[in-house]
Amino acid sequence: MSKNFDVIIAGGGAAGFFTAINIAESSPKLKIAILERGKEVLSKVRISGGGRCNVTHACFIPDDLVKFYPRGEKELKGPFNRFCSGDTIEWFERHGVELKIEEDGRMFPITDTSQTIIDCFLEAAKKLGIQILLGESIQSFYHNEKHWKVETNKEVFLAEKLVMATGSNPKMWDLLAGMGHTIVPPVPSLFTFNIKDARIKDLMGVSAQASVKVKGTKLQASGPLLITHWGMSGPAILRVSAWGARELFAKSYQFTLQVNWLNDIDTDGCEEQLKELKQEQAKKTITKFSPYDFPNRLWQSLVSAAGIVPDMRWADLTKAQTQALAEQLTNGEFQVNGKSTFKEEFVTAGGVALKEVNFKTMESKILPNMYFAGEIIDIDAITGGFNFQNAWTGGYIAAQNVVG
Numbered sequence: 001m002s003k004n005f006d007v008i009i010a011g012g013g014a015a016g017f018f019t020a021i022n023i024a025e026s027s028p029k030l031k032i033a034i035l036e037r038g039k040e041v042l043s044k045v046r047i048s049g050g051g052r053c054n055v056t057h058a059c060f061i062p063d064d065l066v067k068f069y070p071r072g073e074k075e076l077k078g079p080f081n082r083f084c085s086g087d088t089i090e091w092f093e094r095h096g097v098e099l100k101i102e103e104d105g106r107m108f109p110i111t112d113t114s115q116t117i118i119d120c121f122l123e124a125a126k127k128l129g130i131q132i133l134l135g136e137s138i139q140s141f142y143h144n145e146k147h148w149k150v151e152t153n154k155e156v157f158l159a160e161k162l163v164m165a166t167g168s169n170p171k172m173w174d175l176l177a178g179m180g181h182t183i184v185p186p187v188p189s190l191f192t193f194n195i196k197d198a199r200i201k202d203l204m205g206v207s208a209q210a211s212v213k214v215k216g217t218k219l220q221a222s223g224p225l226l227i228t229h230w231g232m233s234g235p236a237i238l239r240v241s242a243w244g245a246r247e248l249f250a251k252s253y254q255f256t257l258q259v260n261w262l263n264d265i266d267t268d269g270c271e272e273q274l275k276e277l278k279q280e281q282a283k284k285t286i287t288k289f290s291p292y293d294f295p296n297r298l299w300q301s302l303v304s305a306a307g308i309v310p311d312m313r314w315a316d317l318t319k320a321q322t323q324a325l326a327e328q329l330t331n332g333e334f335q336v337n338g339k340s341t342f343k344e345e346f347v348t349a350g351g352v353a354l355k356e357v358n359f360k361t362m363e364s365k366i367l368p369n370m371y372f373a374g375e376i377i378d379i380d381a382i383t384g385g386f387n388f389q390n391a392w393t394g395g396y397i398a399a400q401n402v403v404g
């Protein structure tokens, strides 16, 4: 015997819940079920943002917001004009959750715990009569005249509309590919770089504003760079990892990273500055203080890498040493050998091809009455609350159109 619903939501994650709740609020009479393969729902929300859930970002203009999406920039313009980060704040406020803005623009619940978001969703779902069915791993689905027939490991469901919100599950992508959808092959995004290099060996925890480039490519980014015990992390690195997700995958994560610790100052400009310092600070020891706006430990390490001995005075700096130091400061090359997971947030680039989704409705252009929301689509963003914003926006628009 099959179980009948008006709408089935495949996947009990952020996108699935947001879609289900918005459908039920617009059309309380619809019979809605969320099918979740796991023992619990919203498991990624729970661990998100280091357990605090970075819900969205304080960037309220759609044209600005889309710039944070390496994949989806063009396609999200329309959707963000209908449901943007300001709408997210309002939505959560209406549902009893107040969000706060941190200095860098990231937004979290004021309680600083992701449990607040989970409780909000579970309470709303309960109040609206949405059925949450756990341990239901979807094995197949097909369109049967006027219904979607969805088979799980346990039973069979029938529904008029099917919302696909299974995140980055390869099995669901394979099923969709079998039904005619193009799936852009998945690769990781938002990762940190493994670097073994004497210059940063003992500098774990040191952070500096830097510009980084992947040698031989157009990939580059600026921002805080954090030295970790395995290499480099921080916003500058994560940006390169997101924009370079495919290119760096193709390089098997083996490449040369060029770091400019002085950002806008190039090697020639730096050399000029060092010559001035040689005059002005002649009697002082070079390693004593960093003339630049980064920790002295990093300065000492770069000075040493330029072949300058610890007690050398500025006056004794040779031309070759000046050039070597300028090179270290503005164009230091670091060999990257592999990547590590950024624990706060990681996502998958790839998924349902953008050209096959109608972004006015979030409906499939290939399969009737099938809608998409969240990470299942080939959309992803840099870290900062943007990935959830994609889930909320897609879920909201899908909901409006499922209801019709």
Ligand SMILES: Cc1cc2nc3c(=O)[nH]c(=O)nc-3n(C[C@H](O)[C@H](O)[C@H](O)COP(=O)(O)OP(=O)(O)OC[C@H]3O[C@@H](n4cnc5c(N)ncnc54)[C@H](O)[C@@H]3O)c2cc1C
Binding pocket: 010, 011, 012, 013, 014, 015, 016, 035, 036, 037, 038, 041, 042, 043, 044, 045, 047, 048, 049, 050, 053, 054, 055, 056, 136, 137, 138, 139, 165, 166, 167, 168, 169, 171, 172, 343, 344, 345, 346, 347, 373, 374, 375, 376, 384, 385, 386, 387, 388, 389, 391
């Ligand atoms: C550690 C970590 C921290 C993060 N922190 C943040 C953050 O703070 N801010 C931010 O914006 N983004 C963050 N992200 C990214 C964000 O979590 C995702 O972009 C978001 O969860 C995507 O939502 P989704 O609903 O599309 O997919 P998911 O959250 O992955 O949900 C998909 C659901 O579908 C279920 N499912 C899959 N296959 C099946 C099947 N066959 N049958 C039934 N159910 C199935 C899964 O079990 C899962 O519950 C983080 C990611 C990670 C990994």
